[in-house]
Amino acid sequence: MIDQLADKVRAGERVSAGEALELYRDAPTALLGRLADAIRARKHPEGIVSYIIDRNVNYTNVCVAKCNFCAFYRPVGSPEGYVLGFDELFRKIDETIAVGGVQLLLQGGHNPDLPLSWYEDLFRAVKARYPSFKLHALSPPEVIHLSRLSQLPVPAIIERLIAAGLDSIPGGGAEILVDRVRTLLHCDGKATADEWLGVMRHAHHAGLRTTATMMYGTVETDEERLEHLLRLRALQDETGGFTAFIAWSFQPGHTELSAARLIHEATGVEYLRTLAIARIVLDNVDNLQASWVTQGGKVGQLSLAYGANDMGSVMIEENVVRAAGASYCMDEVEIVRNIEDAGFAAKRRSMHYEILGDPIFREREVPRMHELATARADGDTRVPVELANYPARSRVGKKRPTV
Numbered sequence: 271m272i273d274q275l276a277d278k279v280r281a282g283e284r285v286s287a288g289e290a291l292e293l294y295r296d297a298p299t300a301l302l303g304r305l306a307d308a309i310r311a312r313k314h315p316e317g318i319v320s321y322i323i324d325r326n327v328n329y330t331n332v333c334v335a336k337c338n339f340c341a342f343y344r345p346v347g348s349p350e351g352y353v354l355g356f357d358e359l360f361r362k363i364d365e366t367i368a369v370g371g372v373q374l375l376l377q378g379g380h381n382p383d384l385p386l387s388w389y390e391d392l393f394r395a396v397k398a399r400y401p402s403f404k405l406h407a408l409s410p411p412e413v414i415h416l417s418r419l420s421q422l423p424v425p426a427i428i429e430r431l432i433a434a435g436l437d438s439i440p441g442g443g444a445e446i447l448v449d450r451v452r453t454l455l456h457c458d459g460k461a462t463a464d465e466w467l468g469v470m471r472h473a474h475h476a477g478l479r480t481t482a483t484m485m486y487g488t489v490e491t492d493e494e495r496l497e498h499l500l501r502l503r504a505l506q507d508e509t510g511g512f513t514a515f516i517a518w519s520f521q522p523g524h525t526e527l528s529a530a531r532l533i534h535e536a537t538g539v540e541y542l543r544t545l546a547i548a549r550i551v552l553d554n555v556d557n558l559q560a561s562w563v564t565q566g567g568k569v570g571q572l573s574l575a576y577g578a579n580d581m582g583s584v585m586i587e588e589n590v591v592r593a594a595g596a597s598y599c600m601d602e603v604e605i606v607r608n609i610e611d612a613g614f615a616a617k618r619r620s621m622h623y624e625i626l627g628d629p630i631f632r633e634r635e636v637p638r639m640h641e642l643a644t645a646r647a648d649g650d651t652r653v654p655v656e657l658a659n660y661p662a663r664s665r666v667g668k669k670r671p672t673v
């Protein structure tokens with residue numbers, strides 16, 4: 271039966287939920303890799319593996335959602351809570367541009383003291399200073415949070431964010447798009463599976479391209495992982511708006527979930543099998559990223575033989591995965607070395623996966639990054655002055671001094 275399924279995949283036919291489950295559970299890992307690699311080669315015959323130079327900035331860690339798998343958030347009023355000032359964000363963009371960066375991946379907690387106007391003003395200010403710099407910002411749950419906070423429907427929020435400068439929506443907050451799992455992860459309140467998909471549908475209809483993600487390795491079954499992939503495939507059939515898919519494993523360090531249940535981090539083989547089955551199931555998604563941030567550079571490099579055609583982002587800054595204990599770091603030189611050693615040509619790309627050129631360090635002198643930056647240095651408790659211009663919703667925020 272596995273042989274027949276393998277022939278079906280080789281022939282480029284679509285697999286059903288049951289067939290995908292059989293392959294995922296029973297096919298030898300090497301076979302899954304060969305099938306996924308053949309699809310990757312069919313979709314990307316030029317032998318290029320791309321990457322983007324951008325910066326992953328978390329504008330606030332204050333969050334009311336309290337997902338139990340998250341080690342990053344701080345509750346409202348926590349002395350460790352922060353909101354970045356516009357000036358700090360501009361400095362981060364300057365540093366990103368200095369190393370050849372083209373966009374910010376901007377995500378953060380659901381902070382009740384940041385109204386829609388804060389985001390609009392920030393996006394406008396960024397675009398006024400850096401007109402060609404891209405904003406890949408606000409995952410679907412953040413859009414839903416803004417919709418609830420401002421009592422406006424999701425399409426109106428997306429429209430206003432686009433008018434202010436939003437270029438693309440990252441696929442964060444998807445975890446597993448099955449409500450049984452989301453309830454157990456305490457993330458059904460921030461977005462149900464339908465709500466997450468609904469934001470992406472609206473974004474695609476509004477003309478944005480977005481990414482899709484999956485965080486596996488918590489409480490879900492194999493069937494639920496595949497249901498997640500099938501729901502993404504169905505929306506992609508409908509809109510064609512997903513540029514890429516990224517899977518990563520749950521990072522258990524310092525999380526409420528790992529304290530409550532004994533959950534071991536998924537292994538490298540499980541990651542490679544999950545990536546390969548994603549390449550097979552998501553036959554309508556062109557790009558699959560290697561998640562070396564959670565898996566490390568070596569497994570990240572192996573991903574290129576299991577269906578991935580993109581190495582994601584050069585890491586300048588990381589806060590979320592690091593909070594849960596993982597701190598892998600690669601600058602452009604390292605990423606390119608991994609791609610070329612695996613037998614591919616390394617090319618820089620844009621948010622829309624257009625090739626921008628050869629590695630920037632071969633074109634001009636760029637500073638090497640030896641240390642991974644964080645949003646804020648430990649113990650830095652500055653409150654940005656401009657926050658006084660925005661109406662706060664929390665009791666703590668209302669007590670903030672005004673200018």
Ligand code: SF4
Pocket residue numbers: 333334335336337340341342343378379380411457460
């Ligand atoms: S994962 Fe996001 S929404 Fe959930 S608690 Fe962490 S910061 Fe908040």
